[in-house]
Amino acid sequence: MKKIVTIFMAVALVLCFAACGTGADKPSSETASDSSEQTTGQDHENQHPERAEENREEQQADPSEEQDVVLEETVHDGEDTENASKALVVYFSATGNTKAVAETIARLQEADIYEIVPEQPYTEEDLDYNDGSTRATAEQNDPEARPVISGSIEDMDRYDVIYVGYPIWWGDMPRILYTFFDTYDLTGKTIVPFCTSGGSGLSGTPGTIGGLEEGAEVLEGLHISDSSVDSAEDTVSEWLNRIGQVK
Template sequence: MKKLFTVFVTLALVLGLAACGSGKEEEDLSGSVPPEASVQAAEEKSTEGENTEGTQPSSDVQEENGLETDEEPSLGDPEGGEVKALVVYFSATGNTKAVAQTLAGLQEADIYEIVPQEPYSEEDLNYSDSTTRATAEQNDPDARPAIQGGITNFEQYEIVYVGYPIWWGDMPRILYTFFDTYDFSGKTIAPFCTSGGSGLSGTPGTIAELESGATVLEGLAVSGSGADSAQSSVEKWLGDIGQD
């Protein structure tokens, strides 16, 4: 009986150990990771391509404001260094945006759209009525329409191309908000505009007054109707201002 009991206990131990061994194997094959490791991986993933405010690499032209994080190399620079050129634009009906995208592509620049906190409706832009919003703002030198989001790492840019439509012979007031917001000391500004025919209307001079610490280059004027096919004008201008 004692012998039978010893055999039974030995058998039970052997079977028990075999069961433990197969459990461990299953655990290893399941590929599970320690909890800390998965948290870290999740955090890394969540910061990847996080673009919530500010500039956007040129290869991914934005529809809305986006942010380039500190860690990520800019896609505009294959070497992974800092991009030195930024294209900033405001566009209410898409003409200036088209020129800005052409320019950012040619210069491998980052791109940032000035997006109004309160978007302009079609009625706001109706310049045949002097009481509508855009015209009322242009008639008020102190109007400073608010901008959504902002540019991070603005200091990294050496040259900033700034594009806008001409409104009543001037930059839209939201450009004044923009120039009030950032310090351009030591930077180069290259202005470009689209218009119904007025051209730059002296706006580079206005920008030079607003940003006395910056170098303001000769501007480019494109007609609104030619904005989609402006590449050759943009290339010529870049050559003229020594940025080709």
């Protein structure tokens, strides 16, 4: 009888040790394996795509973690867009003709657009070229005139290609374009000139721009007659093709 009791106690003791041992080891081993997955999870994902898939499923089980992933992707998308190099269309337009062409180029090139706005706007009287004493004519007769631009371009570094548009005034760019080129150093950039006018063509303005921005490459310019600015899209497209600037 004593023997039976001893055997029974021995069996009970072994069973008790087995049960206690399992309970104590499990959480610590889970914790260790969890933390190693968290710290090295990305390496594992790179080496084992199927593990990456499992991880994604695990993350989706927790809605708060799923949101983190989505937010992170959104931030990355934003950074990529911001850093991407874009074209910029800069223009001055007193009566809207050059503006129409500028908008066509910006649309076709998915470019940003910036209007050069004079601090002192030009009135109809200022623009009357039949009167030699009016403001626009006086400015064109003064090589030193630099009408002040209202505002500025915040981040010119973002742009590699800059389309610059203007009307022809007395066979040249309006003086406010000289203010623009004095203000911005466009070294290393590509400048693409375009203009509108009554009958004069580009009037040598691409060469003038090249002299003002010696570190820039100036491409072939485009001239559009002021009577055809609203039907210029085909001409603009052909020109963009010709100069290799098709989007």
